[in-house]
Amino acid sequence: MGKEIFNSFVTAQFQFDRTAEWLGLDLPTRELLRSPLKEHQFLIPLRMDDGSVRIFRGFRVLHNDARGPGKGGVRFHPDETIDTIRALAMWMTWKCALLDIPLGGSSGGVACDPHYLTLREQEQLCRSWVKRLIHELGPQIDVPAPDIMTGAEHMLWMLDEYESLRGEKVPGFITGKPVGMGGSVGRIEATGFGLVFILREALKELGMPADGATASVQGFGNVAQHAVRLFEQMGGRVVCVSCWDQKDAVSYAYKKEPKIEVKALAEITDRFGGIDKDKAARLGYEVLPGEAWLSQDVDILIPAAVENQITEENVPTIRPRVRVIAEGANGPTTVGADRTIGERGILVIPDILANAGGVTCSYFEQVQSNMNYYWEKDEVLGKLDVKMTTAFNDVLEFAKRKKLAMRNAAFAIAVARVAQACKDRRWV
């Protein structure tokens, strides 16, 4: 999608530089925060099920841990690069700070395509990834979590490997574990639900009732499915979703009026969020090119797939009716597109706020795991909602007071908090 030459880390550094300038940070602080504290890149040789050996590249980047142990996902994606990981780690630092969670930011992954790996091969990748990083990870150091194309079972394999190597039970080592095996109820829904909690507050601010509001969503993975479900429970209608089609190697958008049926659609979706195109057509969905999700005549757009999706090239296709863009994915909007969207008066709920439900619930999971005492779902989601809503109101109030866009306000709050922590520790 898009022809802009895109590098997530360049975007992340641009956002940081702009914020640092606005905050008037001193040079050492800028230097410290615009790059990761630590980076690890390593190779993982893996014997495949057919007997051959393939070499995969693994990553772990700790951007900053001034406010607490690192926290960040592990993604399995064929296009993974160190720059994407750096950007994600940096965004995670800001995200935790914005939500006022006592954690730092990190990220990691393996450049691979799980579509073409057996479960045993994926398990071996997980175990090898942990082995390489055994001294760099831990509940007091850096805590991994699931991300794109990794899930609860991957986290459990990683935990098992970590505990085997350490010779002790350490449930707080990792989050996103299966419920009953150290996972938290509500974790699966957290990112999608958190996004809708924030969206609800944004609609209140705009004086738009959620009941009757319409939305179009990019992606139909975990985040998107739960966001759609809760949005519809609140009276909203989602008319279009899009996703990647592995077989055709293109993305498609699936449209239905008056609304998509999330339950039926989920039943024909694979575990990577790919909808079966033929079955969707049989269910009466209009199958459109992937980019069509962006040009729907709706009130709300929710990019909930990957980075770099709303670009200067496709931003003109956004209809005049759109009032809100809620960024479920990390970095879905390029800097150029962001400028245009701002000029059009669309309220953007930036990624570090909109999708922070996941890391917030990860934090809750880690707290529970460290105590080995688990909360009920009402408690998890109640705390999540209050945390998210408080953060939204903080950003909104700051944006209004300082006459900033929501994204700039969110970054300003977050970067200021991390910078202060570095100063308090006398790092700078």
Add this chain to the structure above:
Amino acid sequence: MGLILPARPSLALFDRRFFTGKEKFTAIGGGDIGGKAQGLALMRDILESRLVERFRPQIEINIPTLTVITTDLFDVFMEQNGLYDLALSSFRDDLIAGAFQKADLPAQLVGDLRALITQVQTPLAVRSSSRLEDAMFEPFASVYATKMIPNNQMSPDSRFKKLVEAVKFIYASTFFKDAKNYIRATKHTTADEKMAVIIQEVVGVRHGHRFYPHISGVARSYNFYPLGHAKPSDGIIDLALGLGKAIVDDGIAWSYSPAYPRANPPYNTLADLLTQTQSEFWAINMGWPAEFNPIKETEYMMKFNLGDAEKDGVLQFLASTYRAQDDKIVYGVAEKGPRVIDFAPILKFDLLPLNAMLQELLKLCEDTLGRTVEIEFALTLDERRGTPARFGFLQVRPMVVSSALVTISEEELTGENVLLASQSALGNGVLDNILDIVYVKPEKFNVHYSEAIASELEKLNHWLVTFDSPYLLIGLGRWGTSDPQAGIPVNFGQICGAKVIIESALPETSSMLSQGSHFFHNITSFRVFYFSVGAEDPYPIDWGWISRQPVIQETDYVRHVRLSSPLKIKVDGTTSRGVIHHD
């Protein structure tokens, strides 16, 4: 037809500031707010514009701060947890309540509850407000649960947990057996029912580990049992110390006509007065509960005796004292002796214009709802001077009063085919479709077995309701009493298929009906005929004739007979005469 209310009065959305927000009456969700909340919403502005200023500064009148969880969230709760199969089954209440406790509240609700609980540390009442409650011929009084929670734990996690448990318990009570039986007696089905939940500040004052209002009350604008010079349209008011549970469930209260507030209730002797007035009161227990039990309605409610209230210093405006040496009641609590909760300083010495205010309030509610009404309220007094008082308006509900013209002559009360007659019958109209009679066997009746009798009646009632057979019910002692020694402690759901109820007084007790209770509200609103037959009355029950009728079912204490031709039952509401003829 019933009162036409707007589907959803305009309410502000809950903005996560319970006490400090601009709006004191808010909603969480976009659905219906249920009958109870609708009644309050309807009266909100009218109270403000027509009543509040009139009684300031002596009485501060308001609707205690509340937020309503609307019915759409109940729908989400039921569907996302897949609870309907279980809820509509015949499982025991505790199993249903337990399953509801394990279910998850909707994600869009819990954040608001969490925010509410974070800033509020005073007791909360979590009350039902069901959709069918706005069907005005079906009052649903006391059918669903109310849970009081102290909400004083240090940890917001603990307070949140108790609030969540209470909301789920109210949801579960939609499907309890009594509620299902009750709905079966209406034209609705349980599947039609949707529950909204009111979370409301409790009006009261804390004294150590007790929290309670100084006065709770139920006022009705129509009195089915006017005494002395009082007229039915004068209405009747019941007052009690502590939470209103004493009135609505126990039926123990100081009852008086608002036209004659200084008149005592009709007790035969002062000894009667002492035994029949309140000796205990309900309060919210702010300490450790006797047991942690989220599916028990009274988990945090406790009864205390009058000595506790006296220690709390609250009786001076509420009580008189019995002086044994000259067998007199003296006003106030200056002397030692048994206390009588008669509200004398307020009703007899006008410490507070409560009675005048209640009269105006009843009139205002009648005018607004276009029919006779029942209201519930709670009041706290300034503990040093009595005034100013805070009056919390808790509920308004229409009453049903039949206007069909029935006359019964003196001669009709006697004769060979009279099964029984009464000079104090409740209701108005004619019934000629009753073939079944369920009666407590007089020869087996003993107050020690009254709870077992209630249980047997419930089973027979269920059977008859299932087969859509309305029946005549005859028993000894008070119906609907909470005191097993005074009669049969049924709730209305346990006998809801009865269309005619006969109360044959126990020889050794007063025959006063407990009309202050919700039990009697249901009886009148469901147009159940109610006959009171005293032991010395001139028109006794013809037990001989009944015993000759063919028996359909029989348990230890109860018998069910079926007649070959229907009874003819008439009640004249203007004279309170009633008679039942058989062929």
